[in-house]
Amino acid sequence: MRSCGHDESATLSCAQAWRMDDDALREIFARIVGRLILDYGDAMMREVMPFLAERRDCRSMTRAEMLVIVKQHERRFNPPRLRADETPWISAHG
Structure with missing residues (x-):
């Protein structure tokens, strides 16, 4: 789904989404979805976001559709930022 775009630094909270005009929301929404597809893979994202499964x-999505998706997936659209000392410890044994 390359038409969604890609941006490694973009995030979007529900509050930010509500305040944006339609064009700005559509642009950042597309960039974040593109990044999620690159990060997690097309197949996995199609499972969690039905509009992707529909190709x-x-x-082309309406403002209302985008706002619903941002709300449903807010942790993906606006992941918490960890400080270096908050990075979770990862076991060498999995």
Whole structure:
């Protein structure tokens, strides 16, 4: 789903999404979905975001549709930022 775009630094909270105009929301929504597809893979994202399984272009979605998805997946769209000393310890044994 390359038409969704890609941006490694973009995040979007529900509050930010509500305040944005339609074009700005559509642009950042598409960039974040593109990044999620690259990070987690197309197959996995199709399972959790039905519009991707339908092969819909991010930019064709209505404002209401985008807001619902941002709300449903807010931790993906706006992941918590960890300080270096908060990085979780990862076991060498999995």
